[in-house]
Amino acid sequence: MEFQVSPECDGALHRLVAEGVSPWLSGVGRETTATGRLARLIAESGIRGACTDVAGMAPIVAGSGYYDQQLADLAARGRVPGRP
Numbered sequence: 120m121e122f123q124v125s126p127e128c129d130g131a132l133h134r135l136v137a138e139g140v141s142p143w144l145s146g147v148g149r150e151t152t153a154t155g156r157l158a159r160l161i162a163e164s165g166i167r168g169a170c171t172d173v174a175g176m177a178p179i180v181a182g183s184g185y186y187d188q189q190l191a192d193l194a195a196r197g198r199v200p201g202r203p
Contacts, residue, residue, distance in 0.1 A: 148180070
């Protein structure tokens, strides 16, 4: 999933940061961090953090190859989603 920050939003984010607000990005998966996209958003647009709602992870995981190896490793060890 690629996040885009429009020029209008970018300016608004910088104004919010100047007022002491810390904007966060929601719905972030490994692709955003592994590709450096989150770091660029933090450096360029005023984003100060990121989070992901666990309940919303299924589409992020399904739509990205960044989880395939870990999921294969867990499956090989007999691990089942939702169980420790």
